[in-house]
Amino acid sequence: LYGDRLRTAVGAYVQRDPFSRLRQRPGRVDPYPVYEHIRARGGWVGTRLGNLATVDHAACDQILRSRRFGVRPEGESGADETGGLSFLNENPPDHGRLRRLAAPAFGARQVAGYRPRIERVVAELLDRAGSRFDLVDDLAAPLPIAVITELLGIPDADATAFAAYGEVVGSALGGIRSLGHARALMRANADLEQIFERLVEERRRRPADDLVSRLAAAEGDALRPGELVPMCTLLLIAGFETTVNLIGNAVGALLDHPDQWALLCEDPSQAGRAAAETLRFDPPVQRTARVSFDEVEVAGRPVASHQVVHVLLGGANRDPAVFTEPDRFDLTRPDAGEHLAFGSGAHHCLGRPLAELEAEIALRVLAERLPRLRRAGPVRLRPATLIRGPLHLPVAA
Ligand code: HEM
Structure with a gap:
């Protein structure tokens, strides 16, 4: 009887707050039914904490483009915060x-x-991978790590160590799970800070042809003390903790839809379309959030001042008002480009061209070299709720 009562109470609570389901296991494994539940209730729901959440494509796009919403309350600056993610968390004018x-x-x-460098890395990784491998450990993770560490100028980057930092920092973006998780996050942040402080020091003395050297040279009026290291951390984490999941989600979706995989293998030049449709169908960043500066109308709905709104990108990407048969994974769809996987407006993903290029090359080379690719074991998902993708994806060719 007690169990029954508890179940009823939990059921009622979930009904009242569908958003909370995204953080619980079933919603983490498959958030799309939760988004549809929210859509069936008009596209908007309130959360237990008094926030709003929306899956409405027009509303999401409008909020992200609006100057009357910010990533933090108006007038509040995070410039002196430690462990912050630089301009991702800043409003104008600092942003x-x-x-x-x-x-x-x-x-x-x-x-x-x-392009040539990415093609070389993909070829080398696949040469090493053999006929049974983990798509994540052996391709999707080391590729973006190699590219972003080179772009920043981190010498001899240890891909395994960086993959571990990425996983910890990426999983924390959706909320801290436990004391152990919090400790791991603090350790990863401290390690990254030390790596970048050393690198910046070195590049101040001896500049090289890399981004950290150029940023170090800009220190002064445009870049204040303490701002460079968080910016490096943002670029590093944003640069690989997302792209790894785009490649992972793309291969997962393609292998689950053999007709679409066959289409790509027949014409590997369609790899860019496969990346775009994955970004729509199963985006690596599932949501973001904004806060209103004053009373504002969003897609015909009044939103109060100082209201936090969760912008559910993964839900907006399945909005039937924009996408025909949104639940179908279809490389040939003409409307895939309307997705919000990279956000919109002022904070629109800065690394989009790089992420799309990496995914396009990885998928093209896979289709060219391994047309018999198939799943070879159970997939394990990342424990994160905001970042979505496989932690392990065993495949055989
Ligand atoms: C911002 C997604 C790859 C750097 C964003 C935002 C999203 C996103 C949704 C907006 C967040 C918001 O508005 O709150 C993705 C996805 C990627 C990807 C899905 C891969 C598939 C990359 C790469 C880099 C990068 C490769 C750079 C190396 C950034 C930066 C921002 C950003 C710096 C902050 C922009 C700003 O606040 O003005 N990304 N990203 N991203 N992304 Fe990406």
Whole structure:
């Protein structure tokens, strides 16, 4: 009887707060039914903490583009915070000042120059992988780590150590799970801080042709003391903890839809489309959040001042108002590009061209070299709730 009562209470609680389900195991394993539940209730729900959450594509896009919403309350600055993620967590004007310093390294021309290097890394990783391998450990993780550590100028980066930092920091973005998790996060942050402090010191003395050297040279008016190390941490973590999951989710979806995998193998030049459809169908970053500065109307709905709104990107990407048959994984769909996987507005992903290039090359080379690729064991998902992707994906070719 007690068990029954408890179940009823838990059921009622979940009904009242569908958002909380995204943090519980079933919602973590498959958040898409939760998003549909929210859509069935009008696209918006309130949360237990008094926040709002929305899966409505138009509302998500409007909030992310609006100047009347910020990533923190108006007037509050995080510049002197330690362990912060730089301009990702800043409103204007600090946001623009810091973003402009990093932006040139991620422009289309700059990024296109990485193509030969990325192709070489993918080829080397697959040469080493053999016929049975872990798609994550042996390809999806080491590729973006090699690219971003080279771009930043981290010498002889230890891919295994960086993968571990990424997992800890990435899983913490959705909330701290336990005391052990909090300790691991503090250790990872301290290690990364030390790595970057040493690197910055070295590049101040002897500049090289890398991003950290260019940023170190900008220290002064544009970049204040204490701002450089958090920016490096942001670029490092954003640079691989997301791309690893794009490649992992893409291969997972393709192997679960053999007709789509066959389509790609017939014409590997469609790899860019496979990446775009994965970004829509199963995005690595499932949500973000904003807070309103004043009373504002969003997609015809009034939102109060100082209201936190969870922007459920993974849900917006299945909105039937924008995507025909949104639950179908289809490389040929014409509307995939409307996805919000990289956010929108001022904080729109800075690394998008790089992430798309890495995924396109990885998927193209896989389809060219290993058309008989298939699953070879159970997938293990990351324990995170905000970042979504496989921790292990055993495959055979
Ligand atoms: C911002 C997703 C790869 C650097 C963002 C945002 C999303 C996102 C959703 C916006 C967050 C918000 O508005 O709250 C992704 C996905 C990626 C990816 C899905 C891979 C598939 C990368 C890469 C880099 C990068 C490779 C750089 C090396 C950044 C930075 C920001 C950002 C610096 C902050 C931009 C700002 O606040 O102005 N990313 N990202 N990302 N991303 Fe990415």
